[in-house]
Amino acid sequence: MLPWGRAVRAAGLLRLGPGAARRARCGPGERPVGRGAALPAGPDLRHFLRRDAAGETPPEPPPGSAPGAGRVYLETYGCQMNVNDTEIAWAILQKNGYRRTKELDEADVILLVTCSVREKAEQAIWNRLRHLKALKARRQQARLPLRIGILGCMAERLKEEILHREKLVDIVAGPDAYRDLPRLLAVAESGQQAANVLLSLDETYADILPVQTSAGGTTAFVSIMRGCDNMCSYCIVPFTRGRERSRPIASILQEVRMLSDQGVKEVTLLGQNVNSFRDMSEVQFQSAAAPVLSRGFSTVYKAKPGGLRFAHLLDQVSRIDPEMRIRFTSPHPKDFPDEASVLQLIQERHNICKQLHLPAQSGSTRVLEAMRRGYTREAYLELVHHVRESIPGVSLSSDFIAGFCGETEEDHQLTVSLLREVRYNVGFLFAYSMRQKTRAYHRLQDDVPADIKRRRLEELITVFREEAARANEAMVGQSQLVLVEGPSKRSPSELCGRNDGNIKVIFPDAETEDAAGCKAPVRAQPGDYVVVKVTSASSQTLKGVLLCRTTLSGSAASH
Numbered sequence: 001m002l003p004w005g006r007a008v009r010a011a012g013l014l015r016l017g018p019g020a021a022r023r024a025r026c027g028p029g030e031r032p033v034g035r036g037a038a039l040p041a042g043p044d045l046r047h048f049l050r051r052d053a054a055g056e057t058p059p060e061p062p063p064g065s066a067p068g069a070g071r072v073y074l075e076t077y078g079c080q081m082n083v084n085d086t087e088i089a090w091a092i093l094q095k096n097g098y099r100r101t102k103e104l105d106e107a108d109v110i111l112l113v114t115c116s117v118r119e120k121a122e123q124a125i126w127n128r129l130r131h132l133k134a135l136k137a138r139r140q141q142a143r144l145p146l147r148i149g150i151l152g153c154m155a156e157r158l159k160e161e162i163l164h165r166e167k168l169v170d171i172v173a174g175p176d177a178y179r180d181l182p183r184l185l186a187v188a189e190s191g192q193q194a195a196n197v198l199l200s201l202d203e204t205y206a207d208i209l210p211v212q213t214s215a216g217g218t219t220a221f222v223s224i225m226r227g228c229d230n231m232c233s234y235c236i237v238p239f240t241r242g243r244e245r246s247r248p249i250a251s252i253l254q255e256v257r258m259l260s261d262q263g264v265k266e267v268t269l270l271g272q273n274v275n276s277f278r279d280m281s282e283v284q285f286q287s288a289a290a291p292v293l294s295r296g297f298s299t300v301y302k303a304k305p306g307g308l309r310f311a312h313l314l315d316q317v318s319r320i321d322p323e324m325r326i327r328f329t330s331p332h333p334k335d336f337p338d339e340a341s342v343l344q345l346i347q348e349r350h351n352i353c354k355q356l357h358l359p360a361q362s363g364s365t366r367v368l369e370a371m372r373r374g375y376t377r378e379a380y381l382e383l384v385h386h387v388r389e390s391i392p393g394v395s396l397s398s399d400f401i402a403g404f405c406g407e408t409e410e411d412h413q414l415t416v417s418l419l420r421e422v423r424y425n426v427g428f429l430f431a432y433s434m435r436q437k438t439r440a441y442h443r444l445q446d447d448v449p450a451d452i453k454r455r456r457l458e459e460l461i462t463v464f465r466e467e468a469a470r471a472n473e474a475m476v477g478q479s480q481l482v483l484v485e486g487p488s489k490r491s492p493s494e495l496c497g498r499n500d501g502n503i504k505v506i507f508p509d510a511e512t513e514d515a516a517g518c519k520a521p522v523r524a525q526p527g528d529y530v531v532v533k534v535t536s537a538s539s540q541t542l543k544g545v546l547l548c549r550t551t552l553s554g555s556a557a558s559h
Contacts, residue, residue, distance in 0.1 A: 070098055070099070070108035070109050070147075070185075071098070071099050071100070071101040071106055071107050071108045071109070072090070072093055072098045072099065072100055072101065072107065072108070072109045072110075072111060073101050073102070073103070073104055073106070073107035073109070073110045073111070074086055074089070074090060074100070074111050074113065075110070075111070075112050075113065075128070076113045077112065077113065077114050077115050077121065077124060077125065078113075078114065078115025078117065078121060078152075078153070079115065079117075080221050080268065080270050080329070081221075081223065081241075081270055081271075081272070082113045082114070082115060082152055082153075083221055084210060084221045084222070084223045084270055085113055085151070085152055085175060085178070085223075086113045087210030087211055087212060087221075088178055088205050088208055088210050088223075089111065089113065089151060089178045089181060090210075090211050091208050091209060091210050091211040092178055092179060092181055092182070092208065093181060093182065094211055096181075096182040104135070105135075107146070108145070108146065108147065109146075109147045109148075109149065109185060110132060110146065110147070110148050110149070111148075111149040111150075111151055112125060112128060112129075112148075112149070112150055112151065113151045113152045114150055114151065114152040114153060114154035114155060115152065115153055115154065116152075116153035116154045116156070116157045116158075116236055116240050116435070117153070117236060117237075117433075117435075118430065118433035118435075119433045120433065121154075122154055122158070125150070125154055129148070129168055129169070132148055132168070133166065133168050136148065136168065145189075147170040147171065147185065147188045147189070148168060148169050148170055148171075149169065149170060149171040149172070149173065149181075149184070149185075149188075150162050150169050150171075150172050150173075151172075151173045151174075151175075151178070151181075152173075152174070152175055152240075153174075153175060153236070153237075153240035153241065154240075155172045155173055155174050155195075155197055156174035156175060156197050156199070156239075156240040156241075157236065157239070157240050157435075157436070157437075159172050159174075159195055159197045163193050163195060167193075169193070170188040170193055170194070171184040171185060171187075171188050171193070171194045171195065172193075172194075172195040172196075172197060173195070173196055173197070174196065174197035174198065174199065174240075175199075175226070175240065175241050175242075176198065176199050176200040176203045176226075176241075176242060177196035177197060177198065178205070179203075179205075180196045184196060199241075199242035199243075200242060201242070201243055201245065202245055203226070203245075204223075204225070204226055204245055204246065204247040204248075204251075205223070205247075206247045206248055206251040207251065209254070209255055209258060210223075210255070212259075212262070212264075217264065218263075218264065218265045218266060218483065218484070218485060218526050218527040219264065219265070219266040219267070219268070219483075219485070220259050220264045220266070220267050220268070221267075221268050221270050222252060222255055222256060222259070222267050222268070222269055222270060223247070223270045223271065224246065224247055224252055224269050224270060224271050224274060224277055224313065225244060225245060225246040225247060225271035225272070225273075225274065225276075225277055226241055226242070226244075226245055226271070226272075227241045227242040227243045227244045227245055227272065228241065228244055228272035228273050229243060229244040229273075229276075229301050230272075230273060230299070230300070230301075230332060230372075230374075231300050231301075231372060231439065232361075232371055232372050232373060233370065233371050233372045233438060233439035233440040233443070233444065234371055234401065234404065234432065234434075234435070234438060234440050235435075235438060236435040236436075236437065236438055237272050239437040239438070241272065244272070244273065244276065246271075246277050246278050246279050246280070246307070247279070248279055248281035248282075249279045249281075249308055249312070249313050249316060250281075252269075252313065252317070253316055253317065253320065256317055256320050256321075256324075257320055259324075260320055260321040260324055263527060264324065265323065265324055265325065265483055265527050265529075265552075266324065266325040266326075266327065266483055267317070267324060267325070267326055267327070268326075268327040268328065268329060269313075269314075269317065269326070269327070269328040269329075270328075270329065271328075271330070272330065273330070273331065273332045273335065274310060274328045274329065274330065274331050275310045275328075275331040275332065275335035275336065275342060276310070276332065276335050277309060277310040277313055278304060278306070278307035278308070278309060279307050279308040279313070280306060280307045282308065285306065285307055285308050286306040286307065288305060288306050288307060288308075288309075289305055290303035290304055290305040290306075291303070291309060291335070293334050293335070294333065294334055294335070294336050294375075294379070294383055295379065295382065295383075296375055296376060296378065296379025296382060296383075297333065297334035297374050297375045297379055297383075298334070298374045298375070299334060299374050300372060300374070310328075310335075310342060311341040311342050311345060314326070314328070314342060314345050314352065315345055318345065318349045318351055318352050321351075322350070322351055322552065322553045323351070323529075323551060323552045323553060324351060324552075325351055325352075325353055325483060325500075325552065326349075326351055326352045326353065327353045327355065327502070329357050330357050330359060331356070331357060331358070332359070333358050333359070333360075333375060333380060333383055334374050334375060336383060336386075336387070343386075343387060343390040343391060344390070346390075346391055346394075347390055347391045347392075350552065350553065350555075350556030351552055351556075353500050353501070353502065354391055354393060354394050354395065354500050354501065355394065355395040355396075355397070355425075355500060355501045355502050356387060356391075356394055356395075356396055356397070357396075357397045357398065357399075357426075358380075358383070358384065358387070358396055358397070358398055359398055359399040360380055360398045360399065360400060360418060360422075361373055361399055361400060361401050361404075362400065362401065362404065362407075362411065362414075362415050363377055363411075363414040363415035363416070363417060363418030363419070364377065364407070364410075364411035364412075364414040364415060365377045365378070366411060367404055367406070367407055367411045367415075368380075370404065370405065370406060370440075370444065371401075371404065372439065377414065377418065380418075381418075381421070381422075384396070384422055394501075395425040395426070395500070395501025395502065395503065396422065396424050396425060396426075397424055397425060397426035397427060397428070397502070398422070398424050398426075398427055398428070399427075399428045399429075399430075400415060400419070400427065400428070400429045400430070400460055401429075401430055401431075401432050402415075402429065402430065402431050402432065402453055402456040402457040402460055403431050403432045403448035403452060403453030403456055403457070404432045404440075404448070405432070405434075405440055405444035405445055405446055405447060405448070406444065406445070406447060406448075407432075407448055407456075412456050412459070415460065416459060416460065416463050419460065419463045419464050419467055420463060420467055423467040423468070423470060423471045424464065424467065424468060424471070425468055425471050425472065425501055425502075425503060426468070426501075426502060426503070427464045427468065429457060429460050429461055429464060430457070431450075431453040431454060431456075431457045432446070432448070432453060434446040464539070465539040465540075466539070468539040468540075469537065469538055469539040472503065472537035472538065472539065472542060473537045475534045475537060475542060476534050476535065476536065476537055477533070477534065478533070478534055479531050479532065479533050479534075479547060480499040480500070480505060480531070480532050480533075480534055480542065480544070481499060481500060481529060481530075481531060481550070481552070481555045482497040482498065482499050482505045482507070482529070482530050482531070482532050483497050483498055483527075483528075483529055484496075484497040484524045484525065484526050484527065484528045484529075484530060485497045485498065485526055486526045487509070488506050492509075493508065493509055494506050494507065494508055494509055495507055495508075495509045495524060497530070499542065503541070503542055504540065504541045504542070505532055505534075505541070505542045505543070505544060506541055506542070506543045506544075507530075507532045507543065507544050507545060507546045508545065508546055509523065509524070510523070510546055511523055512524065512530070512546045512547065512548050512549055513548045513549070514548065514549045514550075515531070515548045515549060515550040515551075515554060515558075516549070516550065516551060516554060522549055524546065524549055528549055529549070529550050529551055529552050529555060530546055530547075530548065530549050530550065531546075531547040531548050531549075531550055531555065532544040532545065532546055532547065533545050533547055
């Protein structure tokens with residue numbers, strides 16, 4: 001699951017609210033029901049494929065109605081997948097005659113792309129709706145209709161409550177219903193509420209090229225798959241985004257080529273479990289053998305044979321543009337098989353970032369079992385050692401949940417010790433928030449008091465920062481290749497960017513030489529690669545001096 005809430009990275013606190021984007025997975029532990037007690041029924045297929053019990057279908061728009069050229073204001077909450085969903089939704093609306101506005105007061109339609117991973121994420125949306133209620137009332141008095149829509153995971157989870165609470169929301173669309181947005185908006189224009197939250201077994205939006213919401217940006221997200229089959233006991237994603245399905249590789253390559261043509265210099269391949277990617281669109285690969293899991297790892301579902309796998313996709317994507325950096329998130333630790341073809345590609349290709357997200361969730365084997373993560377602490381540590389042997393200098397990030405069901409103080413201290421032993425560069429840390437429909441909701445008790453969750457989370461954050469600072473301090477004196485993103489938010493005389501390990505780097509905005517051979521001094525621009533010598537480090541940021549402007553290929557050739 002991609003995280004949203006109190007997340008901490010070596011590069012800084014994760015920003016929340018509109019436009020916030022990062023990725024991660026969440027997981028709190030469970031506690032078994034007493035021996036001999038009957039287990040309550042857990043989730044089944046009906047949670048994935050829901051139909052109206054009465055067999056009703058959503059209302060059709062009035063005859064002759066069609067999407068108008070209304071102005072749409074979009075707000076994105078949560079993870080990177082939601083950023084990509086926003087771009088897909090906007091591509092569909094733009095094709096149907098809608099115009100984009102960045103001014104709330106100019107909008108005819110306000111769409112919130114929402115997150116449901118924790119209660120705090122949903123509360124942010126309810127708070128925003130209270131603000132929009134006053135705006136809608138003013139517009140109604142002025143006879144200027146305003147339509148408000150809730151899109152994404154929260155729409156999927158809370159359709160009825162969203163529609164009925166104060167009758168403020170006009171449309172509700174789940175993650176698999178964005179193609180239906182023009183029809184839903186047409187229905188809303190007639191004064192009716194409209195909703196579509198049906199989950200799909202095959203929707204990947206493969207034929208829709210997302211429209212970048214930040215024109216001229218240097219980085220972009222590309223969704224390669226949707227949904228998740230892992231069914232970790234704490235995770236709401238399988239119930240809000242449905243079963244796992246992968247885009248055809250051809251459509252992914254087309255999108256990456258388009259981004260390259262637009263000047264994008266870094267692409268992040270997105271999915272809830274990217275390294276279980278399986279493209280079944282080409283018949284000749286449908287009989288391929290199922291992959292072997294990492295040593296000491298298991299899964300709740302049977303191995304799936306057939307299809308082109310993530311290593312093949314990563315290989316093809318990395319060949320498109322030697323000047324485009326490639327990242328991916330979020331993988332599952334179980335899907336790095338011992339033959340390590342993905343790890344070999346990362347080590348060999350100069351444009352695949354030497355950075356891996358390995359979501360641990362807990363350092364306690366007992367809690368990991370309750371979370372249904374499919375591995376022990378020992379198996380996870382063995383994988384970490386294998387990764388570091390395969391990719392020297394790799395940057396590691398992870399997710400952790402404090403206060404999962406039944407977590408004891410001993411369990412918590414095991415997580416603290418794992419943070420110290422691995423020494424991650426980037427971390428996403430959260431207090432557990434129980435979600436309806438999950439296995440934990442049906443079978444476990446959320447029995448760790450809120451004040452203890454907060455205290456444990458603070459301890460994890462403190463330890464993470466201490467160890468991340470040590471990891472980053474090891475880079476002082478080294479030269480780092482940095483992709484320039486733009487001016488530093490704290491100083492107009494400085495620029496910021498990210499190194500290969502996805503750590504923020506700050507350096508002076510000054511003239512420098514061009515390693516490509518330009519004799520005149522140059523100033524670095526967003527999208528340029530520069531070499532920065534690190535002079536100081538913290539748990540969040542590297543600072544340094546600018547040495548030269550270069551290229552991704554040129555930097556690789558010089559090492």
